[in-house]
Amino acid sequence: MTLRLAPLACALLLAACGGSKQPDAAATATPAGAEEKVLNVYNWSDYVADDTVKNFETASGLKVNYDVYDANETLESKLTAGASGYDVVFPSARPFAQRQVKSGLYAPLDKSKLPNWKHLDPQVLQNLASIDPGNAHLVPYMWGTTGLGLNVDKIKQALGENAPLDSWSLLFDPANAAKLAKCGITVLDDDQETFGAALIWLGRDPNAGAADELDAVRKVYAAIRPFVRTFNNAEYKDAFANGDACLVMGYSGDIAQASTTAFDAAKQAGKPAPNLRFVIPKEGAIRWVDVIAIPKDSKHPGNAHAFIDYLLDPKVAAAISNHVAYASANQDATALVDPAVAQDPGVYPPAEVRAKLVDPASLPEDVQRQRVRAWTRIKSGQ
Ligand code: SPD
Numbered sequence: 372m373t374l375r376l377a378p379l380a381c382a383l384l385l386a387a388c389g390g391s392k393q394p395d396a397a398a399t400a401t402p403a404g405a406e407e408k409v410l411n412v413y414n415w416s417d418y419v420a421d422d423t424v425k426n427f428e429t430a431s432g433l434k435v436n437y438d439v440y441d442a443n444e445t446l447e448s449k450l451t452a453g454a455s456g457y458d459v460v461f462p463s464a465r466p467f468a469q470r471q472v473k474s475g476l477y478a479p480l481d482k483s484k485l486p487n488w489k490h491l492d493p494q495v496l497q498n499l500a501s502i503d504p505g506n507a508h509l510v511p512y513m514w515g516t517t518g519l520g521l522n523v524d525k526i527k528q529a530l531g532e533n534a535p536l537d538s539w540s541l542l543f544d545p546a547n548a549a550k551l552a553k554c555g556i557t558v559l560d561d562d563q564e565t566f567g568a569a570l571i572w573l574g575r576d577p578n579a580g581a582a583d584e585l586d587a588v589r590k591v592y593a594a595i596r597p598f599v600r601t602f603n604n605a606e607y608k609d610a611f612a613n614g615d616a617c618l619v620m621g622y623s624g625d626i627a628q629a630s631t632t633a634f635d636a637a638k639q640a641g642k643p644a645p646n647l648r649f650v651i652p653k654e655g656a657i658r659w660v661d662v663i664a665i666p667k668d669s670k671h672p673g674n675a676h677a678f679i680d681y682l683l684d685p686k687v688a689a690a691i692s693n694h695v696a697y698a699s700a701n702q703d704a705t706a707l708v709d710p711a712v713a714q715d716p717g718v719y720p721p722a723e724v725r726a727k728l729v730d731p732a733s734l735p736e737d738v739q740r741q742r743v744r745a746w747t748r749i750k751s752g753q
Contacts, residue, residue: 420694487683511700555616627696
């Protein structure tokens, strides 16, 4: 494997790497004979187990060039520019993969090359079929939520014992944010998530696209902007794990991974574990689904199918879930996931929490464009 960017956990603590369960090394991988023995993969950072790609290379005889990104927009700009060189990519379903399918950016899947397709959750497939008729292009991968990572002790130190640990008001109430600024607040740079969170906190429908939502959201962030240290989708994980940030808006599994890294580091140093926690706020949160797809101009579509089918092997999928702490769309993998992960309400939320999760809808293009523009201004404090 050629890894152009190292995953967070490895960067922080070598001991955390290799902590995942070994998938079956003999898991199926059948590359197409006619193609050169290469596969170019572009995935979110920290979204496979440490040994997933290496095991696939061993099983398939292919060389994998593995690049990572941290925002759907980064992937989308490469795909729309054309000739990205990638064979397998992992966009979020709505609105990204949805509009990319519409724009004809993906090759149709050859299901005869995906014998492990049968393991996918039919409900997730049915849901995806509404944006990809016949499930022709998109393979569901993982799903997760966007919530808050808390360094509970530091937050209680700043706000007292009655700190609202289960609420977006930790972040969006400026009185709380002002007191937490010193121990470090970070917010995602992902307008779908930041708009969604603010609208949910305001008690509004994040999918309404109402004319006055821009102003409402702008006000929420203007009030806390002076107290936010950074807006990013990746570096916050290190900051949270190191103790440089006590309150982070982030993706569920990434916060769990950063917490594990911090616990392992403390253990190795013989120090008490920090009190880190991922919370889906009581007001609700956005739930997103990421998918796998093959760009239309992939030069190695046979190898791409072999890799996708490998990822669909329940043992491989379970090993990835164990490592990344995201819920797999592979229903046969769920039984194989470590109980500690399968029973973690941050990964598999209980029914009463799921009832408060909102799936992002694809908003009209003009609303989407306005949100992107408004978010740029919000970040820069305008
Ligand atoms: N490290 C993996 C993060 C995956 C996040 N994907 C979802 C983004 C939703 N806007």
